[in-house]
Amino acid sequence: NKHPVGSAADAEAYLDRTRAFAVALDQDSDAQAADAKRGYLAPAFVLDTVLAQLARLRAPAGSDSPLTRSLVRRTAGKIPGDWRARCAAIVQDAVYPALDRQIALVRRLRADARMSAGGWDVPDGDALYAAALEKATTGTTAPAELYRIGLEQMAEIKAELDPLLVGQGLTHGTVGERLLELS
Numbered sequence: 704n705k706h707p708v709g710s711a712a713d714a715e716a717y718l719d720r721t722r723a724f725a726v727a728l729d730q731d732s733d734a735q736a737a738d739a740k741r742g743y744l745a746p747a748f749v750l751d752t753v754l755a756q757l758a759r760l761r762a763p764a765g766s767d768s769p770l771t772r773s774l775v776r777r778t779a780g781k782i783p784g785d786w787r788a789r790c791a792a793i794v795q796d797a798v799y800p801a802l803d804r805q806i807a808l809v810r811r812l813r814a815d816a817r818m819s820a821g822g823w824d825v826p827d828g829d830a831l832y833a834a835a836l837e838k839a840t841t842g843t844t845a846p847a848e849l850y851r852i853g854l855e856q857m858a859e860i861k862a863e864l865d866p867l868l869v870g871q872g873l874t875h876g877t878v879g880e881r882l883l884e885l886s
Contacts, residue, residue: 708777714786717774721793724770728801732808739812742826747816754809761802765795 706717738744745753765771771790778786822828833846840849861878868874873881 704773708774708782711782711784714774714778714782714784718789718793721770721774721790722797725793725797725801728798728805732801732805735805735812736808739815744812744816744825746820747813747818748820750809750813750816754806754813757802757806757809761799761806765791765793765799768794768798770794770798 706713706720708714708717744750760769763769766787768791771787771794774790775787778784817824822832825831829846836846836849837843844852864878864882868878868881868885871885873884875881876884
């Protein structure tokens with residue numbers, strides 16, 4: 704949707720990017736497989752979501768794919784050419800086979816996926832988490848200390864929000880549930 708299509712050259716570039724999408728899917732699949740061999744695999748519930756998303760992307764015929772429809776919409780009446788047929792062929796012959804390979808991979812990975820979402824369940828998870836925190840916070844506070852600080856801050860925020868929510872007539876449920884209701 705963001706690729707500009709104002710000329711035939713732009714539409715050709717869009718087709719090139721659609722072909723490249725298939726390559727990127729295979730590269731992503733290769734990286735996922737390599738990471739999984741090293742013990743870095745998303746939790747089962749994340750893989751379930753991924754499978755649903757991939758299935759939705761793969762479901763329509765190539766001519767009705769969002770990739771094809773986007774190009775057709777932006778060239779219709781402005782840029783002569785059979786953009787639907789050309790893009791649909793790329794989707795059908797390159798993108799969908801790559802999606803099929805990725806779906807098959809994720810299904811295989813799902814069979815061995817962990818149920819927890821904690822970083823502690825991956826190799827060197829504690830060290831990876833500490834490194835990510837250091838990078839994100841530019842500090843060296845220990846993860847357990849940051850967690851304790853976060854819990855304290857959440858308690859303070861909830862204590863401040865609760866009377867405000869009650870004042871708005873929101874008295875049932877947790878502070879989080881009442882914030883969702885308010886929004």
